[in-house]
Amino acid sequence: MKCARCLLQLQGLRLQGLRLQGLQLPGLQLQGLQGQSARSAAQHGALLQSSSQPHMLRNTQHQVIRRFHRSPINDKNQPVPAEFIDEDDNKKDKSLVIHDDLFEQVARETKTKATFNKVVEVFIKQDVRRRGHVEFIYAALQKMPEFGVERDLAVYNKLLDVFPKEVFVPRNFIQIMFNHYPRQQECGVQLLEQMECYGIMPNVDTKVLLIQIFGVKGHPVRKYQRILYWFPKFKHTNPYPVPKNLPEDPVDLARLSLARIADDRDAKVTVYQLACTDITESGEEITLPHVVGIQSPSQMELLAQHNPSRPVFVEGPFPLWLRDKCVYYYVLRADPVPPEEKVEEPYDPERSLAYPLQLDLDLDRDLGDEESFDVEDLDEGEVFAMCMTSQGDQAVLNQWVSGLQQNNPILGRVPTLFRLEQGPRELQGAHKTKSDHQHRPDPQTQREEEEEEVSVEEEPRRSQGMKP
Secondary structure: HHHHHHHHHHHHHHHHHHOOOOOOOOHHHHHHHHHHHHHHHHHHHHHHHHHOOOOOOOOOOOOOOOOOOOOOHHHHHHOOOOOOOHHHHHHHHHHHHHHHHHHHHOOOOOOOOOOOOOOOHHHHHHOOOOOHHHHHHHHHHHHHHHHHHOOOOOHHHHHHHOOOOOOOOOHHHHHHHOOOOHHHHHHHHHHHHHHHOOOOOHHHHHOOOOOOOOOOOOHHHHHHHHHHHHOOOOOOOOOOOOOOOOOOOHHHHHHHHHHHHHOOOEEEEEEEEOOEEEEOOOOOOOOOOOOOEEEOOHHHHHHHHHOOOOEEEEEEEEEEEEOOOEEEEEEEEEEOOOHHHHHOOOOOOOOOOOOOOOOOOOOOOOOOOOOOOOOOOOOOOOOEEEEEEEEOHHHHHHHHHHHOOOEEEEEHHOOOOEEOOOOOOHHHHHHHHHHHHHHOOHHHHHHHHHHHHHHHHHHHHHHHHOOO
């Protein structure tokens, strides 16, 4: 259209020039010129249309119009036909599998702090722009317990060094308000939360790295400030702290756990049996588990006053978590005493001078004061002793009860019942043979099938006149 407009303007200028020169053209010539200008405009319009069509077009006078030749540069910009990519491969690239493979390739033989730092250095040297650094840091945080560096502050600072510097720093208050680069900030906060979970206090190097990466107003820097504020306040608030390095010996771990449960300085820990291997008369090798128990003098007094006609129960196992380790313990207890057998003993005023057990205060009461209090009392019965063992079957716990009879002779006259649930050995076996449990029938359905079998067996007996 631009070409046709230019040609019409040229024809108009030509006519004006002829008129100025005084040339008088006959009407036919003027009509001829006008017809030529119209034809030329039509030709150029058809020429423009031919540029968008692949084939050559012909005008009204059957003249071939050539199309424009394109530059070879335009051929390079043509869209390339898309190749279909498998969805599973696309998901695999977006996941953390690639970085997990990187950890497995570098640390094939041993998984130590040196190999972990080597993996981080390999990723840093791969790309100057640190593409995929967020996914790599998430994968590294998951792999830290395997390499044993989940409590190393230097390794966390090295992971923070993976972030590009001065890229995610907000430049104005609007970027600060709208959470500048939220994905990277969430990754930094997640790293600090894992440090907080393991009780690691960040240092000055951590602060410098966070400011270089996210700026002073970033969310990771605020998380760092909260950790520095609250960690010293809660450092010594726990009156029963758990040591950072738990003992590896199961007997020592049982001693620590039982002393923590009992909460009595006068309680005595007794090792009734150590773990060992024994050979029977038939030549079989048997592994004997360890048995460790605890009992305080007050518990011995309560057991001596127990009514021999009422049984005692061995219950368990009950789990106890010490950091990342779980141990199981068993208790020797009795049912609550019936109200008619309860005997109220007078309180000894000198038993506890710091915290008196009874107060007789003659205070004036107002009309709105209530003398009765709605308190829910739950009587669970006395606990006489506790123990820990690696194998919680009835035979092992019988050894513990027989060991208690040396200091508690009343146990020889009191019936002992066992209320045992699934122990730690059974739990480990269930975890290893998970596929077997999937094919195992439900206990309720199994009971129904057994009842049906019993009823089927009873029917022919009744028909024959026999007693079941």
